[in-house]
Structure formats: C-alpha cells, structure tokens
Amino acid sequence: MSHTVEILSVGTELLLGNIANTDAQMLSQGLSALGLNVYWHTVVGDNPQRAKEAVELARKRADIIITTGGLGPTCDDLTKNVLAEAFGKKLVYDEESLERIKAYGKATGRPLTENNFQQALVPEGCTVLTNNWGSAPGCAFEADGVHVIMLPGPPSECTPMFRYRVVPYLHALSEGVIASHTLKLFGIGESAMEAQLRDQMNAMANPTLAPYAKEGECELRVTAKAPTMEEAQALLLPKVEELKQHFGALVYGVDVPSLEFVVENLLREKGLTIGTAESCTGGLMAKRLTDVSGASQVFKGGIVSYTNEVKHNVLGVPQELLDQYGAVSAPVAQAMAEGARRALGCDIALSSTGVAGPDKDDWDNEVGTMFVAIATPEGTHVRALHLGNRPVRARLRTQTAHHAFDLARRYLSGLSLED
Amino acid sequence: MSHTVEILSVGTELLLGNIANTDAQMLSQGLSALGLNVYWHTVVGDNPQRAKEAVELARKRADIIITTGGLGPTCDDLTKNVLAEAFGKKLVYDEESLERIKAYGKATGRPLTENNFQQALVPEGCTVLTNNWGSAPGCAFEADGVHVIMLPGPPSECTPMFRYRVVPYLHALSEGVIASHTLKLFGIGESAMEAQLRDQMNAMANPTLAPYAKEGECELRVTAKAPTMEEAQALLLPKVEELKQHFGALVYGVDVPSLEFVVENLLREKGLTIGTAESCTGGLMAKRLTDVSGASQVFKGGIVSYTNEVKHNVLGVPQELLDQYGAVSAPVAQAMAEGARRALGCDIALSSTGVAGPDKDDWDNEVGTMFVAIATPEGTHVRALHLGNRPVRARLRTQTAHHAFDLARRYLSGLSLED
Incomplete structure (x- = not known):
C-alpha cells in the first residue's frame, strides 16, 4: 500500500498546551513502522466549524484520515458528528456498544446520562472498533476513496486501540504484509551510524533501513514488505543479522524497549x-x-x-x-x-x-x-x-x-x- | 490584543513520531497565558511543497504565524526560504548573526561549512531574534497584516527563545499588558474544583479564571489585562488572595513549578x-x-x-x-x-x-x-x-x-x- 495519512487531533486542551500531542507521536511511529507516509498533523479545538474545515482539507490531501479525541460526552461527540456529516453518513445506534457502555457504567459506578448513550451512535455501515479501555468506541469507514478512522483521545485508550484495532484494520487494507525489526544501539552517535550506512540505505528498496536518535541512544529500523509474513521475515532476518555483525557489541538488543x-x-x-x-x-x-x-x-x-x-x-x-x-x-x-x-x-x-x-x-x-x-x-x-x-x-x-x-x-x- | 495564532511545526522527525511536538505545547501554554487564541497546530515534514501549502493556509486563517524547526543546515533552512518567498521578502546577511555563528563554531570546536553561514541569512527588514542557546537565529516580521515569527526546533533553544525573545515582541504588539498568576493545588480533583468555581468563572471577564488538571495535581490560572503592569496586578492580587482563602491548605503555592x-x-x-x-x-x-x-x-x-x-x-x-x-x-x-x-x-x-x-x-x-x-x-x-x-x-x-x-x-x- 502506498497511502498518505493525515492525523487530525481534536481537543482544546492541546491548543491550550495542557497536554502534548503524544497520540500523534504514537500513531506516527506505528504508521511509519507499517510503511505508511504520514504527511500532516493537524490540531483543532472543540470547535465544529474549524473541525469541519480541517476535515475538508484532509480529505483532499490524504487518503487515510485518523482522528483522535472529540468522541466523549463533554465535547458532544464533535468529531463523529463532523465526520459523519462531511461524508454523508447517518448515525445509528450500535447495540453492542450500548451494552458495553451500560456495563462500563456499572463497573465504574458512574451514573450514565443521555450523553453517554450517544457514544453508541456510529456512522451507518462502519466498522466499530471496540474500546476495551474506556467507554467511547472508535470506528472506521471508507467513503469517496478515503479511509476514516476515529479514535478516542486519552493516550491510555488511544494506544491500545491503535495496536489492537487499527493495525489489523490497516493490514486488511494492504495487499501484502509489512514487518519490521528495530535494533537498539548504545555507544555510537546517530551521525556516525548514519555515515556508515548511508550508501546501503540509499541503495536499499525492500527491506528499507531507517536510523533514529533517542535520548543518547540510537535505533535502526529494518522494514520489509512481502505477500506473506514468512516472506517478509525472510527478507528481514539476514539484514538484521548483518547489522548485528557490523555493529557488534554496540547493539544491545532487537525489538526491546530499553x-x-x-x-x-x-x-x-x-x-x-x-x-x-x-x-x-x-x-x-x-x-x-x-x-x-x-x-x-x-x-x-x-x-x-x-x-x-x-x-x-x-x-x-x-x-x-x-x-x-x-x-x-x-x-x-x-x-x-x-x-x-x-x-x-x-x-x-x-x-x-x-x-x-x-x-x-x-x-x-x-x-x-x-x-x-x-x-x-x-x-x-x-x-x-x-x-x-x-x-x-x-x-x-x-x-x-x-x-x-x-x-x-x-x-x-x-x-x-x-x- | 485579540489575535489568532497558528503554530506551524516543520520537521520530518515529528511525522515519523521520533519526538512529540512539545514545542507546540510549550508555545500554546505561553500564548494562552498571554491571552492569545491558538486555533491551529500544523505539522509538515521537511518538504518545501507541503510547507508552502501550510503557509498559504495559515496566512488566511491566522494573523500570527509562529513556526518551529526547519532553520538548520540539515534541512537547507527550509522554513526561512518558504516564508520569505511566501511574503515576498529578500534574504540578506545579518552581520551580528554571522559573528555569532563564527564564535559558536569556535566555542564548540565544530568545523563550519557554507551551510552554517546561510543561517545568518534573514528576511530583509525583519527583527532578528538572537539565539543565545544554539546557532540558528530566529526572526520576526510583519507583512500583509500577518505577524510571522520563526523559531528553532530543538526544545532547549525554542523554550528560551520564546520566553526571552517572543514574549517581549508580542508585548510590544499589544496595547496593554497581560499578566497572570497560577495557584497550584494538591488534594482536590479538577471536577470538584471546577464545580466550586463554575458560577464565578462564567461571570468573570477581567481577570479570567482557568482550571487545569496535571498528573494528579490541579492548577488555577488567573489572567488580567490592563494598560499597565501595576493595574493588571491590582486586578489579579485580590482574586489570588480570595482563592487562597477559599481553598486554604489545598493551595501549595503560587507561580511555583512543583x-x-x-x-x-x-x-x-x-x-x-x-x-x-x-x-x-x-x-x-x-x-x-x-x-x-x-x-x-x-x-x-x-x-x-x-x-x-x-x-x-x-x-x-x-x-x-x-x-x-x-x-x-x-x-x-x-x-x-x-x-x-x-x-x-x-x-x-x-x-x-x-x-x-x-x-x-x-x-x-x-x-x-x-x-x-x-x-x-x-x-x-x-x-x-x-x-x-x-x-x-x-x-x-x-x-x-x-x-x-x-x-x-x-x-x-x-x-x-x-x-
């Protein structure tokens, strides 16, 4: 797949600087690892007019729009209403989400209001992305050649929703699979690492190689695309081995967090x-x-x-x-x-x-x-x-x-x- | 002043998710404290075409554009070139910046290249924002009713540049002064705090009162606008005292970090x-x-x-x-x-x-x-x-x-x- 992605975050708290847009960072990392091109991040407040303008722009310049935030009762489900209207979709109740919201209210002891039940409204014909980490479900649909994916804003919900709901959804869009491994290095600077790899990085097409610097450490991500996971791994593993040989003791692990x-x-x-x-x-x-x-x-x-x-x-x-x-x-x-x-x-x-x-x-x-x-x-x-x-x-x-x-x-x- | 601000961040590392856009958060906090309305955050990569599109959009919907990133030699000073062209400004050498770059190279022992000297190019007639925390100067100019302010991307440069260069510049634009104090509270939830204050928050015009939740703590920011700092403080201080009385031991400080x-x-x-x-x-x-x-x-x-x-x-x-x-x-x-x-x-x-x-x-x-x-x-x-x-x-x-x-x-x- 060679898709272009825009991440559209809705939330006045971002424009006031109360929080950093870590959702956009997390999504960008994950989408890049899938080989997708993220070209734009946009943030607007809880304002229907500006959210609508942002959606109209995004649909022109991207073919995957991923939104975060604006799904809960405090913002009147702004994102869902704006997206549904922009793409001419009716909102209908999703029975499973209704049940889930009732169960969530019971488990947390919070009284439910009419607003809570509106969270179970989803665009007709969409794929509901079940939210096991909070109350508002996400959803995904395709219209006019654009894929729209809506996720809740709190990072504790957005992160698992991306990993367990969106990644499989995006894989299903793809004709092949994208797989990657990340080598973690300590004891070498990013520029020294890049200098050693520049020629082969420029020459490589599949797998590709991307270096990153992270707080005094370095990462090398190797990404391959192939019809099946086995074939993707067959492309990746010799390259991972070669890089481990090349950098020796500087590599402290592959696919490890720290x-x-x-x-x-x-x-x-x-x-x-x-x-x-x-x-x-x-x-x-x-x-x-x-x-x-x-x-x-x-x-x-x-x-x-x-x-x-x-x-x-x-x-x-x-x-x-x-x-x-x-x-x-x-x-x-x-x-x-x-x-x-x-x-x-x-x-x-x-x-x-x-x-x-x-x-x-x-x-x-x-x-x-x-x-x-x-x-x-x-x-x-x-x-x-x-x-x-x-x-x-x-x-x-x-x-x-x-x-x-x-x-x-x-x-x-x-x-x-x-x- | 009743200005509308767009923050435009330029950097492929943001779109890859290597870093979170903490510059936008820091700027949003600071601009909100000044009473300015931030309506948009936009992020584009190191790509001249998309940066140009973003600037054309921003100038239509905001009257202050603050850019971060894209000023250094590795991105060919992309932001500066795009903004200068968009607003029809020639780039000229700033002598003081040239001297500063030479001195910086000497102090850090890094060899300087032609690229480094290009950092001293600034739009003709602009206000140069001296960078004491890195090599690339910032700059500010006004054209066609829009104020453009360009800042370096690294947070260790962007943060002091905002505080010591941009805040005074924005104050000079204003007819009055904006001042604020922040009460820090521990031991009360944001919703309980807000419930106690909702009526007076809605009734207040100057000063205004804004609550924030921060990792288990709460903040209350009181902001006033007046012709002089003395008058602004005279509006603020009785309200700060009143809130301290009201919340008693829950207030652990005013204008303190932690x-x-x-x-x-x-x-x-x-x-x-x-x-x-x-x-x-x-x-x-x-x-x-x-x-x-x-x-x-x-x-x-x-x-x-x-x-x-x-x-x-x-x-x-x-x-x-x-x-x-x-x-x-x-x-x-x-x-x-x-x-x-x-x-x-x-x-x-x-x-x-x-x-x-x-x-x-x-x-x-x-x-x-x-x-x-x-x-x-x-x-x-x-x-x-x-x-x-x-x-x-x-x-x-x-x-x-x-x-x-x-x-x-x-x-x-x-x-x-x-x-």
Whole structure:
C-alpha cells in the first residue's frame, strides 16, 4: 500500500498546551513502522466549524484520515458528528456498544446520562472498533476513496486501540504484509551510524533501513514488505543479522524497549540480583529499573548518597578516599559500587558520581564529568565519562544512567566492559 | 490584543513520531497565558511543497504565524526560504548573526561549512531574534497584516527563545499588558474544583479564571489585562488572595513549578535537611527531589528498599513488623521513615510502601494500596492511600510521591497533616 495519512487531533486542551500531542507521536511511529507516509498533523479545538474545515482539507490531501479525541460526552461527540456529516453518513445506534457502555457504567459506578448513550451512535455501515479501555468506541469507514478512522483521545485508550484495532484494520487494507525489526544501539552517535550506512540505505528498496536518535541512544529500523509474513521475515532476518555483525557489541538488543529492560532480563535468566548507589543520578537509575514491572524479582534496592556523609555512613566509602580524590572520582565510584553490593546484598551493583550542574563542583570538576562503576563477584570496573558541558541537567543524568546500564549488560553478556 | 495564532511545526522527525511536538505545547501554554487564541497546530515534514501549502493556509486563517524547526543546515533552512518567498521578502546577511555563528563554531570546536553561514541569512527588514542557546537565529516580521515569527526546533533553544525573545515582541504588539498568576493545588480533583468555581468563572471577564488538571495535581490560572503592569496586578492580587482563602491548605503555592520545589524551598528557609526511604516509588521521590538544581543543599540521600531484606538490614525495619503486618502496611511505612532519618542523618524523612501493580502483593493487598509517612523530630505521621486499581503503574507511583511531598510541605508550613 502506498497511502498518505493525515492525523487530525481534536481537543482544546492541546491548543491550550495542557497536554502534548503524544497520540500523534504514537500513531506516527506505528504508521511509519507499517510503511505508511504520514504527511500532516493537524490540531483543532472543540470547535465544529474549524473541525469541519480541517476535515475538508484532509480529505483532499490524504487518503487515510485518523482522528483522535472529540468522541466523549463533554465535547458532544464533535468529531463523529463532523465526520459523519462531511461524508454523508447517518448515525445509528450500535447495540453492542450500548451494552458495553451500560456495563462500563456499572463497573465504574458512574451514573450514565443521555450523553453517554450517544457514544453508541456510529456512522451507518462502519466498522466499530471496540474500546476495551474506556467507554467511547472508535470506528472506521471508507467513503469517496478515503479511509476514516476515529479514535478516542486519552493516550491510555488511544494506544491500545491503535495496536489492537487499527493495525489489523490497516493490514486488511494492504495487499501484502509489512514487518519490521528495530535494533537498539548504545555507544555510537546517530551521525556516525548514519555515515556508515548511508550508501546501503540509499541503495536499499525492500527491506528499507531507517536510523533514529533517542535520548543518547540510537535505533535502526529494518522494514520489509512481502505477500506473506514468512516472506517478509525472510527478507528481514539476514539484514538484521548483518547489522548485528557490523555493529557488534554496540547493539544491545532487537525489538526491546530499553537498556534497563535488557539488563533485567539478563539478570532473570542468570538468577542474579542488582542494586544501585547513586550520587549525580539521584535515584534515576533505581527509578528506571523499577519502571519495569516485575523488577522486584531482580532489583534489591538502591542508595542515593547525595552527601559525603551518606557515602561514608551508609555505603562505607572510606573517608580518606573522599578527602584525597573528592566525591567525583574513579576511586569513589568504585567504593560506592562495592559498598552498595555489600549493604544491599546483591550480586552486582552499579554506581554513579559526577557533576550534573548547573555549576562546577568544589573540586573544580567541569559539568559533565561523570564516573560510573559496576561491582561484581569478579571485581569492579569504572568508566569515566566526559559528557560535555552544555548545562542540561536532565540529559546528563539520563546519559550517565545509560552508561551504567551499559556496563551491566556488557558484564552480563560476557562482553568487554570497555566501550 | 485579540489575535489568532497558528503554530506551524516543520520537521520530518515529528511525522515519523521520533519526538512529540512539545514545542507546540510549550508555545500554546505561553500564548494562552498571554491571552492569545491558538486555533491551529500544523505539522509538515521537511518538504518545501507541503510547507508552502501550510503557509498559504495559515496566512488566511491566522494573523500570527509562529513556526518551529526547519532553520538548520540539515534541512537547507527550509522554513526561512518558504516564508520569505511566501511574503515576498529578500534574504540578506545579518552581520551580528554571522559573528555569532563564527564564535559558536569556535566555542564548540565544530568545523563550519557554507551551510552554517546561510543561517545568518534573514528576511530583509525583519527583527532578528538572537539565539543565545544554539546557532540558528530566529526572526520576526510583519507583512500583509500577518505577524510571522520563526523559531528553532530543538526544545532547549525554542523554550528560551520564546520566553526571552517572543514574549517581549508580542508585548510590544499589544496595547496593554497581560499578566497572570497560577495557584497550584494538591488534594482536590479538577471536577470538584471546577464545580466550586463554575458560577464565578462564567461571570468573570477581567481577570479570567482557568482550571487545569496535571498528573494528579490541579492548577488555577488567573489572567488580567490592563494598560499597565501595576493595574493588571491590582486586578489579579485580590482574586489570588480570595482563592487562597477559599481553598486554604489545598493551595501549595503560587507561580511555583512543583510540590518538590516548594518542599526544598521551605527546607532551605528553615535550614533543615530531608531524606527518603522508598519501596513502591522505587527511587522516583529521590529522582524528583534531585531534578531541582541546588538540591544538594537540603537533600541528603535516599534508600530504595525493594526487598524486605533491605528494609530490615539498611533501614532497620524490625523483622517482627514485616512478618506481622507485611511490607505494605502503616507500621512498616512508619519504621521505614524513621529508619531513613536515622541512617541518613536528616531532619525529616519521607517513606513510601505500596502495591504499584500490575498484580496484588503476597498479602492480597489490592493494586493502589499505598502508605506514605513522614518522620520528624516531633514524631511520625502515616497517610494511607487507596488510589484505585486501574493498573497504571506510572500514575500510581507519581501520585504516591505527590502525597509524600504533600506531607512534607504541610509539616514545614505548620499545617495539619491530615488531607
């Protein structure tokens, strides 16, 4: 399929800046992965006139229109009314949706009003996209050569609705299947990665190769189209293998969400536990490890030692090291990791210490000077980082945590700890 | 001023979903605070034809067009070329920008190419918006009754450019000044807040009142327009006082970024220190406290005790309590906070323990059952929470941390600890 997509988001809260348009981002990612071209995002408020203008524009320049928001009772089902009118569709009650709305009201204990039942009105002849994650159903229809797909706005509904309702619908439109794999890399910049691949990227047609940069990490997405899933995978897998060979230890996983997810999977496989000792990252490493559900199987705990006193008293970092080298130093990073391993009783421990800014520390270390360490039964390894002095505190902390997790996944995979 | 704004974002990375359009959110917030009506957001890729179409549309339906992105060398300064052509402006070199680009290249050690110097080309007769946060300058001009403002795309440049360059430019367009204050509330839902205010909100014209919900917190923004700043403040301040009286202890601050920021300011004022003991929040409380720069003056450290072993060994929670009540219990929350106070040597300590999901714990506690505690020199107080069982791990963790910080700000402000 070679379709052109416009994402039309309806919601005054977007125009007031109360929320970012993360629905459009999620949909764009998913549609790009399917090989569809998203050419326009448009946002309008809960205003029938401007919504109508936006629909009239979109139908001229796109052949798939995906709307988000404007389906609930507070906006009088604005999106549905405007789209139905624009494409000359009558609204009719969908019995299953009516039942579902009644059941939802009962389950949440909320009294239902006439407005709620109007949510069960859908354009005649459409495909109803059942909403198991909220009350308003989505729907899809084709008219005048344009596919219209309407989704609820809350990301907790829009995301699963896209994945479980829209992706199968779009696959059914296609003559073949589109499949992709994503390699995740750490330790190489996007421009360096792109430079190595540019020639083959330009030469490739099926599969295609697309690089992305993401908060200090890189992704390489390989996408293929074929009549069947087997054929698509047959096109993809040799290319994925080739790229894994080419980038070697820089690839930390394929189709995985994050470094910490990979680390926790490796720990689970090996029956090992982890703990953290954090200074500059201030709890971010522990927070990221516990973002993953099921973390309690492998994560024992962490110590955030923001003062020398806590480094000494809780982690047992010798006072001499703190006095001689300062808190931001390789010996202190090492002693922190070893102290965490002891105090928390974990198999491996990660530590961080550094200057996240905005100012230099008392020892005149520049902002961006960081040390991360891993303590293991076989010994401790320290990595020194110079992350540049642009004073972006959040970015420096994120990068530092990435590096600590990279040490863990290299250790657990039997790779060299040098990057 | 009663202007209509369109935000036009240029960038293929937005259409691929690599990033969310946070620039549009930030601009929308700032423009709404100025009393300007944002009616459209549009996103196009790095494609001259579609960018041109978007500009032709925008100039018909808005009288202020703010663009983000498409200014750098990698996209051939697409936005600037398209806008200059659309409004019939020649591009000329801006001497100061040329010097600045040379200096920037020198400071960052990057070699400069012809492309870099093209960034110093600006539409003839425009106001150059100096970029102190990156290399590409912004610019603003007025033509055919439309104000065009171009900003760089990276949020680390776009945000300060808006605040320090665009806001003053827009103020100069206005005949009066617009000023606003934002009350931050915790412990009340948006709908309950709105219900109490609906009648006066509808009756108010100047100042106006707008409620917002934000991740379990609420905001009330009061905005006034007047010929001078003094007159605007004279309209605002009595209303702000009245709302503070009305909502009492639920208001945690005016014009402040977050609960943790307020807590750290109160600690600094009183010369006290804080520490954390976290189970279900897994480091989030420490991470949020250390997101604020200058945290090291008041934050000593934290212990993430994800296992009973760490609760007992590091925090000194008595084994009998863990055996008798389970880890998710008021007595354990209390012992964790008191243990953190002891171990970290801080004046006050916050703790959290609960079930963040996705599943019930071994003691059959429902997801969303949480306890937070504060240990102080005068004793310890525990707050039990039942945050509902919709399995949204991140939301439950955020809310739990809010409640712990709320205990701290109430204690430090001499308010009742009951919510």
